[in-house]
Amino acid sequence: MNATPYAPQRHINDHYDIVGFISSGTYGRVYKAISKRGTPVTQNAAPVKHPDGRTIEAFAIKKFKPDKEGELQYTGISQSAIREMALCTELSHPALIHLVEIILESKCIFMVFEYAEHDLLQIIHHHSLLPRTPIPASALRSCMYQIFSGLLYLHQNWVIHRDLKPANIMVTSGGAIKIGDLGLARLFYKPLHALFSGDKVVVTIWYRAPELLLGSRHYTPAIDLWAVGCIFAELLSLRPIFKGEEAKQDSKKAVPFQRNQMGKIGEILGLPKKNEWPLLTAMPEFPNLATVSMHNPGVNRPMGLEKWYRNTIQNNNYGGPTSPPPDDSALDLLRKLLEYDPLKRLTAEQALKHPYFTGTGKLPSWNCFEGLETKYPPRKVSTEAHEIGTGSLPGTKRSGLPDDTLLRPPQKKMRDG
Incomplete structure (x- = not known):
C-alpha cells in the first residue's frame, strides 16, 4: 500500500x-x-x-x-x-x-x-446612520435569495447552521453573500444523541426560534429558517425585530426559561396557541408560557406582523423611483418564516419558490450591489x-514556549550615530 x-x-x-x-x-x-x-x-x-x-x-x-x-x-x-x-x-x-x-x-x-469586505451587520449599521436610508429593495431580494440558496445547500447536506445572524452573513465587494461561521453547525441525519445534548444553548438570543426558547430537545432545520426570518426583518427595519435580554445560566442549574425573549416575540406575534401549534403542549417550557403575560402585558395586545411591517416601510423613508418599498410578497414571506409551528414554517426550498423571488418573472441578481449608487465603507x-497584539493568544501556550504570534514584532529602529 x-x-x-x-x-x-x-x-x-x-x-x-x-x-x-x-x-x-x-x-x-x-x-x-x-x-x-x-x-x-x-x-x-x-x-x-x-x-x-x-x-x-x-x-x-x-x-x-x-x-x-x-x-x-x-x-x-x-x-x-x-x-x-x-x-x-x-x-x-x-x-x-x-x-x-x-x-x-x-x-x-x-x-x-x-x-x-462586508457583512450584513455592517451594512445595516451603515443604513441606520443619519440620514437614515433603507436598504434598496433589489439588494434586499438578492441578499435573501443568496442566503436561502446557501441554506438549502446546507440542509440538503444534513447540516443545521444554528447560529445565523447578520454578523455571520458575509458580503464580498462584488456583492456575493457568503454564509460563515460554522462553529456551531451540526449534522442532523441520525445524530448519535439528541441535538440538544452537549449544546444546551444555540443561536444568539434575538434569532432563536420559539421551539428552542420553549426547551425543545429534538429540533430541525426550521430553527435556521426562523433566524433568517429575523434577519429579513432586520434588513427591512434596520434594527432587530425581537430584541430581548438573555437570562444567563447558572453553572450548576438547568437552562433558564427565556421569558423576556419570548415576550418580545409575543409583543408582535402574540403568544403561540395550541390550536395553531399542536405540539406546543409537549414543549418542556410550556408551563412557563403563562408567566410571560404576567411580566409583559403587551403580549395580550400584540401589534401584529402586518402593522409592524407597515410601520417599518413608513418609518424607513421608502419611496420614490430610486427606493421603492418591497411589495406585499415580502410581508407574506416574512409571515411564513416567523411561523410558530416549525412544521408549518417555510423550508429553504419553498422560500426560493416564493412569489417574492419569482413574481417579477426575473430571479434576483447574485450581486446584491448591482445597480446601487451606495458605496459601503470597507471592513x-x-x-x-x-x-x-504581538504575544500569543491567552491559553495558547504554556510558560517557556516560544512566541507563536501571527504578527511579527516590529523591528527596533537603529539610532543615528
Whole structure:
C-alpha cells in the first residue's frame, strides 16, 4: 500500500503577509492577509483560485484558541474548531464562505478563508446612520435569495447552521453573500444523541426560534429558517425585530426559561396557541408560557406582523423611483418564516419558490450591489501593533514556549550615530 507522503510543515508567516487584525471572539482572533509574492499559498499552485474561477486576492485567517484557555497543558482542539474544519473542508457552494486551507503550526490552528469586505451587520449599521436610508429593495431580494440558496445547500447536506445572524452573513465587494461561521453547525441525519445534548444553548438570543426558547430537545432545520426570518426583518427595519435580554445560566442549574425573549416575540406575534401549534403542549417550557403575560402585558395586545411591517416601510423613508418599498410578497414571506409551528414554517426550498423571488418573472441578481449608487465603507482592519497584539493568544501556550504570534514584532529602529 502506497502511503500518501506528509507535506512539509507550512508556516503561516512564510506564505501570508498579515495586513491587520479584524476581530476576536471566544474562538480566537481573525486577521486580514494577502499572499506573499512568488510563494504558492497552496501545495500545488499559485495564485489561489476560488471554485468559481476567481482569483482570491485577500484572505481572512482565523487563529483558534485551545479548548481550555489558561490551562498549563495543551488540552487539544475545541469542538467548535473541529466542526468548522470538518464541515468547511467538505462543503462548497457559492453562498458559503470558501475555506482555502488549514495550517497547523506550533500547536496553533489557522483556518484560511477567502476575505469578504462586508457583512450584513455592517451594512445595516451603515443604513441606520443619519440620514437614515433603507436598504434598496433589489439588494434586499438578492441578499435573501443568496442566503436561502446557501441554506438549502446546507440542509440538503444534513447540516443545521444554528447560529445565523447578520454578523455571520458575509458580503464580498462584488456583492456575493457568503454564509460563515460554522462553529456551531451540526449534522442532523441520525445524530448519535439528541441535538440538544452537549449544546444546551444555540443561536444568539434575538434569532432563536420559539421551539428552542420553549426547551425543545429534538429540533430541525426550521430553527435556521426562523433566524433568517429575523434577519429579513432586520434588513427591512434596520434594527432587530425581537430584541430581548438573555437570562444567563447558572453553572450548576438547568437552562433558564427565556421569558423576556419570548415576550418580545409575543409583543408582535402574540403568544403561540395550541390550536395553531399542536405540539406546543409537549414543549418542556410550556408551563412557563403563562408567566410571560404576567411580566409583559403587551403580549395580550400584540401589534401584529402586518402593522409592524407597515410601520417599518413608513418609518424607513421608502419611496420614490430610486427606493421603492418591497411589495406585499415580502410581508407574506416574512409571515411564513416567523411561523410558530416549525412544521408549518417555510423550508429553504419553498422560500426560493416564493412569489417574492419569482413574481417579477426575473430571479434576483447574485450581486446584491448591482445597480446601487451606495458605496459601503470597507471592513475596519487595525494595523496598530498595540491593538493587534504581538504575544500569543491567552491559553495558547504554556510558560517557556516560544512566541507563536501571527504578527511579527516590529523591528527596533537603529539610532543615528
